[in-house]
Amino acid sequence: MTLALETVAQLSDRLHDLHARTRETPLFNPVFQLGLDLSRALEGGDTDLKGIEALVAELECASLKARARRLQSLLAPIAPDDGSSALGEFLTKTNDFAAFRARWESPRMHVVFTAHPTFLLTPGDMRAVADAARSGSDMPSDACQPSGKRPAVTLEHEHGEAMRAIAHAQNARSQIVREALEHAAHAFPGEWMECAPLPFRFATWVGYDMDGRTDITWSTSIRFRLSEKAERLTRYADDLAAIDSGHEQLARLRAAAAHAAASAEDFAGDLSQPQALSRAANRLTADDPAKLTRLGPVIAALEDEARGASDTRRAISLKTLAAAMRADGLGMAHVHFRVNAKQLHNAIRTHLGDARGLDLASKGAMAKLRGMLAEVAPMQTNFASLAIESSTATRQFLAMAQILAHIDADTPIRMLIAECEQPSTILAALYFARAFGIEDKVDVSPLFETESALEHGGRFLDALCAEEQYREYARRRGRVCIQTGFSDAGRFVGQIPASLAIERLQGRLAGAMERNGLTDVAALIFNTHGESMGRGAHPSGFADRLTWPLSPWARSRFARHDIALEPEVSFQGGDGYLLFANPELARATLTRIITDSPEASAECDDPIYERTDLSLDFYRAVRAHQRRHLRSKTYARAVTAFGLGLLNPTGSRVSRRQSDIRADRDMNLRQIRAIPHNAVLQQLGYPVNVIAGIGSAADGNYEEIAQLLSSSARGRQLLRLARASNALASIKTVAAHGELFNSAYWATRPYRGTEPHLSPACETLAEYLTNDDRSGVFRRLASQLRVDALKFHRLLEHLPGDDAPENPQETRRMIGAAQSLRLALMQHIFLKAVSVPVFSRANDISREDVLEMVFSLRIEEALAQLRRAFPVHFPSPADFALDEQADYPDTRNEGYAAIARDFIDPIERAYALMLRLSVAIANRFGAHG
Known part of the structure; x- marks a missing residue:
């Protein structure tokens, strides 16, 4: 009997029926069986790729609708009137003007618009959502x-998307x-003019982040900074013109915008020749009436005018514009440069003289750097210094020096240092900042992302804060800056243990600052949500999103020492930029941050921090479980089984390091970057780095662990993350991917004559896959996950169900349908690939090489080789304009058009449909990465 599988509803119903069969046969895999049903329909002619495409389109649309509903739920209410009402309620909570100023004159949050490979949605789909x-x-x-066609996600595309999101955020903040x-003018009529609101600061590192990429040159960063300056000045001028079209400051702002735009064009050109660079640099550095490097005088003039205005509405408008200028300076946002600690170590060694072989982790290195810091005098630099510098890290400091000298002299710049595990690295950064005269405008920030950095970060911070020169620097800057929660934390430690380790490190920072007399400066803690579910932050609501990266306990550590706290988080790529995709969403997002952010409190009586006999053991057990996976060849092989072939390219930074055709069999997890690693887990069906280990950590002590977690606000938050992830997870799906490489499956598929037309192809697949390891790898991984999941569900039985996601079954079935459909397409690709006629070795690529590419989903590479082996067009005598005629050769019928039509083109089309399904699956998870 032919199954009716022509709509998604029919796929869902069939999957529901198949799931019931697992009661009879526990090893039965409904996801793979539905994939087989679809494969039989496709290979038997009951449907074709056009029919499959209709199902894909239906699943795509449903997934976009689900993502839109999730966004609505996260931000509701979104209507501007509702936002104003919520903000009004918040404003009336403060009746004292001094308290009002304290609340509004320091940032509620620093918001960083980052990029990386997270632009999952096309611009059209993003707008629709x-x-x-x-x-x-x-x-x-x-x-x-x-x-x-999906647009290429280039650096220019990422930068444009960042600027668009920031512009919406700026308008919403204003x-x-x-x-x-307006509230202050009504509530505090005699004092309100003294208030200078600064509820948010915005920043970006798109175009300034050098870690892990070589495609961003120093001139790229200069060009972007100039173009951002031109855009921001134009926006300031437009806002001022809306207040007063004849305002005396308008001409100054517009002239400065034109000057910046012209210089941006200069730095967009080819600067490889000294003459070209000299022309661009000289225009930028020359004295010019239109050149504006400080906004302070403009801000002062606007605020003086506001004080003298007889019209309160005009005064408020002028002060609102001045507030924007104070927040953003001469750019669309503050900028974050980023280098790796190794790059900084290489740079400082050239300045160590005879001590260049010194171990930078040693006390001798610290003593040497102290002496260098004490003796170094600022050096004058120019664009030639920047052009001839070969060290990446030194180049970054030189670029910052030129930006501060000639583009924006007042706005500080962040220098993020990745994989920073030694205090000497920070002293090296301070040396370059002092050497180039920018120490008072650069915030050096270590990143704590690796397991070692999180484990030993407390000692690092103690040692750093004990350094007298660092304390002097922190007081000069007014803050201590660190970055936590980075992507590698979630990858190599696991999401749950990473979050717990991060908050412990944040608490250690508060202690280090107090012990070393730094309570008079602020603590700026940047968290990039790398320890969250799929890099999309906490999925359960906005309150969780705000407290997940900086918990009430961590905040209390700073409050009890009266240390001002400046939280900073990233909004990146698809998930984060959606929150600022239009003016209404941007306004709702910022309103929610203001109204839902927790107030500072020195008290935190959460039992998870009191019962450390239980909570520390629980943390260590989950971490140990995650570590076993991450060090396991089984896990590494499963995650890398398809390389990155299940993912669309979604960022300008390379997602994997290059390897040869067969290197995928031994690929290390470090060859795949953290965000794609998270995304691959979603595509395989089980977010291992979120869920795994929780059940095993509770084994033998379920009731006590359940009681602790349910009585703890932080514990319930941890469980909400795990439950949200588990509601989308399917171990059967993990196992189904392994069955694609099961030689026995292919050998028996046409058994008893059910699909005789597939017998040759299935026989070839069965023979080829006899020695393939992936079937066993996925089977072992699924078994490991199943044992841990049984324990996790046993723990859930001891917990109240209040925080469980609502009705996850519909979402599970939609993901299951998409997975089954993709499995059918993968089988179609495999069958077509082995059915391609044998071709001779050409250009050092054999048929076996092409099949290896196909089985690792390096489809584009495989197609390129197949088209070289079977060209559709050959050179012809007709291509030549010769007077003399010839009868030989006759090339009219020599092309391989039939092979292209029957094998190569269907592989290409099926793979494109596979990638569309990958997007649908990622949308159900709520983020890519």
Whole structure:
């Protein structure tokens, strides 16, 4: 009997029926069986790739609608009037003007717009999701039709998306500042003019992050900074013109914008020749009436005018614009440069003289760097210094020096140092900052991301804060900056243990600052959500999103020592930029941050921090379980079984390091970057680095662990993350991927004559895959995950179900349908690949090499080789304009058009449909990465 599998509803129903069979046969795999049903229909002619595409489109649309609903739920209420109402309630909580100023004159949050490979949605799909979320209604089906070819996600694309999101954020912040000032003018009529609101600062590292990439040159960063300056000055001028079209400052702002834009064009050109660079640099550095490097005088003039204004509305408008200028300076946002600690070590060694072989982790290195810091005098630099410098790290400091000298002299710059595990690294950074005269404008920030850094970071911070020169520097800057929660924390430690280790490190920072007399400066803690579910931050709501990276306990450590705290988080790529995709969403996002951010409190009586006999053992057990996976060849082989072939390219930074054709068999997890690693786990069906280990850590002590977690606000938050991830997870799906490489499956598929037309191809696959390890790898991994999952569900039985996701079954079935459909397409690709006629070795690529590419989903490479082996067009005598005629050769029928039509083109089309399904699956998870 032919199954009806022509709609997603029919796929869902069939999957539901197949799941019931697991009661009879526990090893039965409904996901793979549905994939086989679809494969038989496709290979038997009951459907074709056009019919499959209709199912893909339906799943795509449903996934976009689900993502829009999730966004609505996260931010609701979104309507501007509702946002103003919520903000109004918040404003009325403060009746004292001094308290009002304290609350509004320091940032509620620093918001960083980052990139990396997280631009999952096409621009059209992103707009459709954002528009649906803004409207509060379900997305119409005609809004999620395929929008053609996915655009390449280049650095320019990422930068443009960042600037668009920041512009929406700026407008939303100005609306909020205006409402705050209107309230102040009414509530504090004699004092409100002294208030200078600064509820948010924005920053970006798109175009300034050198860690892990070589495609961003120093001139790229200079060009971006100049273009951002031109854009921001234009926006300031437009805002001022809306207040007063004849304002005396307008000409100054517009001239400065034109000057910056012209210099941006200069630095966009080819600067490889000294003459070209000299022309660009001389225009930028020359004295010019239009050149503006400080906004302070403009801000002062606007605020003086506001004080003298007889019209309160005009005064509020002028102060709102001045507040924006104070927050952003001469750019769209503050900028974060980033280098790796190794790059900084290489740079400082050239300045160590005879001690260049010194171990930088030693006390001798610290003593040497102290002496160097004490003796170094600022050096004058120019663009030639920048052009001829070969050290990446030194180049970054030189670029910052030129930005501060000639583009924006007042706005500080962050220098993030990745994989920073030694205090000497920070002293090396301070040396370069002092040597180039920018120490008073650069915030050096170590990143704590590796297991070692998180484990030993407390000692690092103690040692750093004990350094007198660092304390002097921190007081000069007014803050101590660190970065936590980075992607590698979630990858190599596991999401749950990483979060617990991070908050412990944050608490250690508070202690180090108190012990070393740094309570008079602020602590700026940047968290990039790397320890969250799929890099999309905490999925359960905005309150969780705000307290997940900086918990109430961590905040209390600073509050008890009266240390001002400046939280900073990233909003990146697809998930983060959606929150700022249009003005209404941006306003709702910033409003939620203001109204839902926890107030500072020195008290935190959460039992998870009191019962350390239980909580520390629980943390260590989960971490140990995650470590076993990450050090296991089984796990590494499963995650890398398809390379990155299940993912669309979604960022300008390379997602994997290059390897040869057969290197995938021994690929190390470090060859795949952290965000794609998270994304691959989603595509395989089980977010191991979120869920794994929780059940095993509770084994033998379920009741006591359950009681601790359920009585703890932080424990319930940890469980909400795990439950949200588990609601989307399927171990059967993990196992199903392994069955693709099961030689016995292919050998028996046409058994008893059910699919005789596939017998040759199945026989070839069975023979080829006899020695393939992936079937066993996925089977072992699924078994390991199953044992741990049984224990996790046993723990859940001891917990209240209040925090469980609502009705996960529909979402599970939609993901299952997408997975089954993709498995059918993968089988189609495998069958087509082995059916391609044998071709001779050409260009050092054999048929076996091409098959290896196909089985690792390096499809584009495989197609390129197949097209070289079977060209559709050959050179012809007709290509030549010769007077003399010839009868030989006759090339009219020599092309391999039939092979292209029957094998190569279907592989290409099936793979494109596979990638569309990958996007649908990622949308159900809520983030890519």
